[in-house]
Amino acid sequence: MSGDHDGLRLRRTQSVTRAEEIQAEELKVRRSQPDKPCHKPRDSLFSWTSGFDNFTGFINWAFLLLFMGGVRLLLENFIKYGIRVDPIQWVYVLTGQDESGAEHPSLILLIYSLVPVVLCLLTEKGLSVDIIPNGPGMLAHVVNLLVLVMIPIVAIHLKDGFSLIGASVVSCLYCVLFLKLWSYIQVNMWCRMQQKHAKANNSFRRQSLSYSNLPMSESRNSLNEDDHEPHLVQYPDNLNLKDLFYFMLAPTLCYELNFPKTSRIRKRFLIKRIIEVVIGIQLIMAVIQQYMVPSIKNSLLPFSNMDITKASERLLKLAIPNHLAWLCFFYITFHSFMNLMGELLHFADRNFYCDWWNANNIDTFWRTWNMPVHRWAVRHIYLPVVGMGYGRLTASVFVFFISAFFHEYMVSVPLKTFKIWAFMGMMGQIPLSLISRYMEKNFGPKMGNVVVWASIIMGQPLCIMMYYHDYVITHYGQALLEDYSHV
Amino acid sequence: MSGDHDGLRLRRTQSVTRAEEIQAEELKVRRSQPDKPCHKPRDSLFSWTSGFDNFTGFINWAFLLLFMGGVRLLLENFIKYGIRVDPIQWVYVLTGQDESGAEHPSLILLIYSLVPVVLCLLTEKGLSVDIIPNGPGMLAHVVNLLVLVMIPIVAIHLKDGFSLIGASVVSCLYCVLFLKLWSYIQVNMWCRMQQKHAKANNSFRRQSLSYSNLPMSESRNSLNEDDHEPHLVQYPDNLNLKDLFYFMLAPTLCYELNFPKTSRIRKRFLIKRIIEVVIGIQLIMAVIQQYMVPSIKNSLLPFSNMDITKASERLLKLAIPNHLAWLCFFYITFHSFMNLMGELLHFADRNFYCDWWNANNIDTFWRTWNMPVHRWAVRHIYLPVVGMGYGRLTASVFVFFISAFFHEYMVSVPLKTFKIWAFMGMMGQIPLSLISRYMEKNFGPKMGNVVVWASIIMGQPLCIMMYYHDYVITHYGQALLEDYSHV
Numbered sequence: 001m002s003g004d005h006d007g008l009r010l011r012r013t014q015s016v017t018r019a020e021e022i023q024a025e026e027l028k029v030r031r032s033q034p035d036k037p038c039h040k041p042r043d044s045l046f047s048w049t050s051g052f053d054n055f056t057g058f059i060n061w062a063f064l065l066l067f068m069g070g071v072r073l074l075l076e077n078f079i080k081y082g083i084r085v086d087p088i089q090w091v092y093v094l095t096g097q098d099e100s101g102a103e104h105p106s107l108i109l110l111i112y113s114l115v116p117v118v119l120c121l122l123t124e125k126g127l128s129v130d131i132i133p134n135g136p137g138m139l140a141h142v143v144n145l146l147v148l149v150m151i152p153i154v155a156i157h158l159k160d161g162f163s164l165i166g167a168s169v170v171s172c173l174y175c176v177l178f179l180k181l182w183s184y185i186q187v188n189m190w191c192r193m194q195q196k197h198a199k200a201n202n203s204f205r206r207q208s209l210s211y212s213n214l215p216m217s218e219s220r221n222s223l224n225e226d227d228h229e230p231h232l233v234q235y236p237d238n239l240n241l242k243d244l245f246y247f248m249l250a251p252t253l254c255y256e257l258n259f260p261k262t263s264r265i266r267k268r269f270l271i272k273r274i275i276e277v278v279i280g281i282q283l284i285m286a287v288i289q290q291y292m293v294p295s296i297k298n299s300l301l302p303f304s305n306m307d308i309t310k311a312s313e314r315l316l317k318l319a320i321p322n323h324l325a326w327l328c329f330f331y332i333t334f335h336s337f338m339n340l341m342g343e344l345l346h347f348a349d350r351n352f353y354c355d356w357w358n359a360n361n362i363d364t365f366w367r368t369w370n371m372p373v374h375r376w377a378v379r380h381i382y383l384p385v386v387g388m389g390y391g392r393l394t395a396s397v398f399v400f401f402i403s404a405f406f407h408e409y410m411v412s413v414p415l416k417t418f419k420i421w422a423f424m425g426m427m428g429q430i431p432l433s434l435i436s437r438y439m440e441k442n443f444g445p446k447m448g449n450v451v452v453w454a455s456i457i458m459g460q461p462l463c464i465m466m467y468y469h470d471y472v473i474t475h476y477g478q479a480l481l482e483d484y485s486h487v
Numbered sequence: 488m489s490g491d492h493d494g495l496r497l498r499r500t501q502s503v504t505r506a507e508e509i510q511a512e513e514l515k516v517r518r519s520q521p522d523k524p525c526h527k528p529r530d531s532l533f534s535w536t537s538g539f540d541n542f543t544g545f546i547n548w549a550f551l552l553l554f555m556g557g558v559r560l561l562l563e564n565f566i567k568y569g570i571r572v573d574p575i576q577w578v579y580v581l582t583g584q585d586e587s588g589a590e591h592p593s594l595i596l597l598i599y600s601l602v603p604v605v606l607c608l609l610t611e612k613g614l615s616v617d618i619i620p621n622g623p624g625m626l627a628h629v630v631n632l633l634v635l636v637m638i639p640i641v642a643i644h645l646k647d648g649f650s651l652i653g654a655s656v657v658s659c660l661y662c663v664l665f666l667k668l669w670s671y672i673q674v675n676m677w678c679r680m681q682q683k684h685a686k687a688n689n690s691f692r693r694q695s696l697s698y699s700n701l702p703m704s705e706s707r708n709s710l711n712e713d714d715h716e717p718h719l720v721q722y723p724d725n726l727n728l729k730d731l732f733y734f735m736l737a738p739t740l741c742y743e744l745n746f747p748k749t750s751r752i753r754k755r756f757l758i759k760r761i762i763e764v765v766i767g768i769q770l771i772m773a774v775i776q777q778y779m780v781p782s783i784k785n786s787l788l789p790f791s792n793m794d795i796t797k798a799s800e801r802l803l804k805l806a807i808p809n810h811l812a813w814l815c816f817f818y819i820t821f822h823s824f825m826n827l828m829g830e831l832l833h834f835a836d837r838n839f840y841c842d843w844w845n846a847n848n849i850d851t852f853w854r855t856w857n858m859p860v861h862r863w864a865v866r867h868i869y870l871p872v873v874g875m876g877y878g879r880l881t882a883s884v885f886v887f888f889i890s891a892f893f894h895e896y897m898v899s900v901p902l903k904t905f906k907i908w909a910f911m912g913m914m915g916q917i918p919l920s921l922i923s924r925y926m927e928k929n930f931g932p933k934m935g936n937v938v939v940w941a942s943i944i945m946g947q948p949l950c951i952m953m954y955y956h957d958y959v960i961t962h963y964g965q966a967l968l969e970d971y972s973h974v
Contacts, residue, residue: 029719030745034681035674037743038866041835045842046822047756057844060936062549065807068944069556072803075796187522194521232516256524258517269534309562316559320552335533348528355532357544379525449547457555 073291073320081294085286105159106166109152113177116148120181121244124188128236141185148178152413167414175406179376180248183255186380191235191257233257250347251338253376260348273340280332284325291321296468303469311465318461326460334370360448361436362429362455377403400426411467417474421466425459560778560807568781572773592646593653596639600664603635607668608731611675615723628672635665639900654901662893666863667735670742673867678722678744720744737834738825740863747835760827767819771812778808783955790956798952805948813947821857847935848923849916849942864890887913898954904961908953912946 030037043050123140126132132140152171156162162170233243238257247255295318302310330353338352354368367374377399385395404426411422432455440448517524530537610627613619619627639658643649649657720730725744734742782805789797817840825839841855854861864886872882891913898909919942927935 026747030747033719033744034678034722035743035745036677036866037745038741038862039739039743039747039836041747041749042838044822044826044837044839046818047826047837052842054842054845057842057846057936057940059546059549060933061844061940062546062553064937064940064944065810066549066553066556068803068806069553072800075800075803079797079800190523191521232520235521252526254525256522256526257520258522258524260513260517260526260528262528310566313559313562313566316555316562319555323552331533335531339531339534349526350531350534351529352531355539355541355544357548358541359544375525379523446547449544450551453544453548453551457551 070320077291077294081290084290084293086289087282087285089289105155105161106163106170109155109170110173112151113148113173116144117177117181117244117248118241119144120184121239121241124185124239125236127192128188128239138189141181145178145181148174148181149409156413157416162414164414168410171410171413175410176253177248179253179373180255183253183376183380184244184247186384187255187257188235188239195235231258246345249341250345251341251352251372252347252349253372254379261346262343262348263346265343265346270340270343273336273343276336277332277340280328280336284328284332287321287325287328292318292325292464295321296464299465300469300472303465315458315461315465318465319457322461322464323457326456330369338372358449359452360440360445362433362452363437365452365456366429373403400429411463415467415471417467417471419467419470421463421470425463428459557807564778564781568777571777571780573776574769574772576776592642592648593650593657596642596657597660599638600635600660603631604664604668604731604735605728606631607671608726608728611672612723612726614679615675615726625676628668632665632668635661635668636896643900644903649901651901655897658897658900662897663740664735666740666860667742670740670863670867671731671734673871674742674744675722675726682722718745733832736828737832738828738839738859739834739836740859741866748833749830749835750833752830752833757827757830760823760830763823764819764827767815767823771815771819774808774812774815779805779812782808783951786952787956787959790952791960802945802948802952805952806944809948809951810944813943817856825859845936846939847927847932849920849939850924852939852943853916860890887916898950902954902958904954904958906954906957908950908957912950915946 027040045052120141123132123137123144127134127137152167152174156167156170235257246259250259252259295314299311299314299318301307302314334352339350341347342350352371354371356365356369359365359368381399381402382395385398386392404423407426408420408423412418432451436448436451436455439451514527532539607628610619610624610631614621614624639654639661643654643657722744733746737746739746782801786798786801786805788794789801821839826837828834829837839858841858843852843856846852846855868886868889869882872885873879891910894913895907895910899905919938923935923938923942926938
């Protein structure tokens with residue numbers, strides 16, 4: 001069979017060569033004519049038969065069109081609204097101070113966050129020297145963490161002086177503290193358990209070894225201490241304020257006793273990151289003031305009236321500046337700010353994000369865009385749950401629900417509206433994940449990537465509009481909407 | 488020196504390996520700790536030091552954003568203007584019939600174009616059999632071609648029944664006829680000269696050979712006729728209506744006596760091209776009616792008042808649908824229509840365009856986007872001018888000016904406004920070419936490609952707005968503009 005096949009191919013090749021020879025001969029003869037022929041048989045490049053596939057120029061085309069569309073939207077916005085960027089407002093917004101009062105409730109809450117951190121350290125100290133027994137100690141930790149989570153909810157609801165952004169920063173910080181302290185407590189627990197296990201082993205071994213009279217190391221940490229690695233900190237030497245505050249400031253949510261360190265601070269790198277943070281925050285502020293606020297306000301009525309064409313147009317109009325602000329926010333937070341903190345603290349692990357922009361399905365995106373949270377979830381929820389004997393699916397569901405809770409928390413608390421749009425958005429990731437996997441499988445990884453991007457670009461403005469709509473209805477009542485529609 | 492260098496490199500490699508070993512060792516020791524470490528030293532992907540460069544996901548991102556921006560503009564347009572596409576208007580527009588009258592001046596001109604073609608053939612016939620001497624014959628050709636070019640100018644100016652598109656089609660057809668007949672005349676001239684040369688040689692050889700009494704071929708064409716290639720048509724057998732009409736319909740501007748032919752008509756290919764032409768024309772019409780007309784009308788006032796911000800915004804708004812229409816037009820004309828004609832006529836050379844979308848400078852773009860014209864210009868202007876002993880630069884300038892003239896012709900004649908914006912646009916290609924070459928040289932081929940795209944996308948709407956502005960002022964007077972500005 002194979003021989004036949006080869007023979008066929010050979011004959012075919014020969015006939016192709018023969019055809020080419022004839023063609024070349026014909027061309028030669030035609031070339032010798034006095035009419036200077038310039039045509040020869042060939043296909044157009046867009047025909048499949050031409051085999052041409054270099055369309056890289058269209059990538060530049062796409063980016064240029066995108067840029068021009070952006071410039072036009074900019075111009076249109078300036079013509080319609082003038083310059084709305086007002087840096088003086090930012091000060092009020094950031095500090096949470098209203099224009100008359102001198103109160104800074106956000107700042108007070110930020111400073112108050114030290115209390116649960118110190119309480120946590122004291123409890124750990126007590127646990128480590130057996131002053132506090134294990135049961136009550138863990139209970140104290142749980143109560144401390146629950147109180148920590150409740151503080152922003154209660155404070156923001158009772159006090160009126162919070163600005164939206166001030167309240168967001170506070171909620172975000174308390175979330176991060178919660179995750180960091182959880183990690184701190186769990187890692188110290190692992191160390192304590194290992195120590196107890198070692199002690200038990202030790203005493204058992206001491207009993208069994210006493211018969212043979214061999215020399216034994218006496219030190220409490222001796223089992224883990226290598227002589228040629230004297231710089232590793234061992235439990236409970238890590239239980240001090242300096243170590244805890246280093247962890248609180250470090251750009252990670254996963255505690256460990258010996259973080260990898262860099263040898264020096266790169267000054268140029270540091271300065272670049274500082275400039276990026278300063279400029280980036282102002283850029284985000286400007287985009288929000290200039291583009292998002294008018295778009296969100298204009299979207300209220302079509303959204304309330306369920307006018308699908310107009311609402312879609314508003315949604316798409318909002319999607320672009322929102323997406324730009326989000327990309328800026330991502331870069332500023334996950335690259336500039338975290339690298340800045342890492343550089344200052346000699347923290348060597350800068351894996352704050354993976355290449356989520358190439359993600360071919362939603363799952364990959366969630367696993368790669370926020371590495372500190374992903375790593376925390378795997379180390380402190382997924383693996384312990386699996387370790388307790390539950391299945392991998394149960395563990396994933398656990399991670400997913402805790403993640404959904406904190407997303408809801410970080411949106412609902414500052415907005416003071418306990419709607420479940422963010423939670424629903426997270427739940428929506430399940431069918432989206434199925435869709436993106438289906439697209440990836442049936443239409444290639446490129447289509448999967450497109451679905452991921454579409455969900456990022458469209459999902460957020462949808463949630464924003466839902467929250468804004470409910471926020472207005474809750475705080476200004478149905479009357480306002482009716483007023484609007486009479487105009 | 489080299490040995491030293493190698494030694495240095497070797498030492499460096501060794502030290503790197505040693506450093507890696509230490510790192511691996513450290514990691515191993517850290518891994519054995521009870522705190523389950525999960526951090527290791529590494530750089531963020533956006534840092535140069537990470538060496539990461541896979542950002543292909545952002546290509547999908549760009550195309551998706553572009554698509555979404557397009558959909559939004561579509562929705563905005565429908566909300567603002569409703570559906571403006573009106574196929575009944577197309578009939579009037581295409582035939583040039585106004586709603587009352589039954590005259591089709593465009594159709595009459597299209598049919599009249601047969602006259603100069605037949606005149607040209609008759610003159611050639613006369614020249615070939617020496618009824619008409621060379622001098623008067625060439626003069627007749629020149630007069631015929633000049634009259635051909637003048638017909639649309641005079642007819643469109645004298646008659647009022649022409650629609651804009653009808654007049655454009657007529658001007659375009661007469662341009663194409665001019666170029667085709669030029670090529671036909673010149674190729675036949677080459678053949679005639681070669682024949683005379685051969686005759687002279689022949690008689691000279693006959694004289695010189697008569698002494699040696701060798702046998703001689705008698706046929707007039709014998710010198711060029713190979714016995715094993717009997718199918719090649721020789722001058723003056725090509726001078727007949729069938730051959731001339733084949734050339735007039737063939738998708739090329741360069742005449743030759745023996746075009747390469749395909750052996751069969753591919754039916755599926757043909758049907759696809761027909762569908763593309765039918766749908767494509769309607770798409771272009773719809774884009775023009777729905778998107779371009781409102782944008783052009785809205786742009787009048789800012790353009791007249793020299794309001795740069797608003798005019799730029801209008802220009803960018805017009806650029807997108809205009810560019811889309813142009814891309815459609817390009818595909819329909821240079822791929823669908825020309826391949827359709829080629830398939831019907833068994834015309835084998837389908838090289839109607841090269842990959843201009845990858846062009847890194849303006850010159851390459853002009854050489855690749857319109858191959859029939861480019862090949863015509865090289866064969867019938869550039870090479871003859873160079874052949875006459877002029878330099879390559881002179882020849883290029885010649886080509887450039889003739890090209891600029893015909894661009895101006897195809898715009899000014901239908902619009903009946905003899906402004907020089909199209910001519911200026913062509914002249915603007917010279918500085919643009921310098922800019923694109925500079926960008927290509929100093930910022931890489933990618934930036935050159937971006938400049939080419941920018942000039943394609945922005946240049947056309949700029950010209951359109953200038954023409955429209957002048958058209959309105961010429962035909963409706965300054966009064967209209969003043970009326971506008973009072974509103």
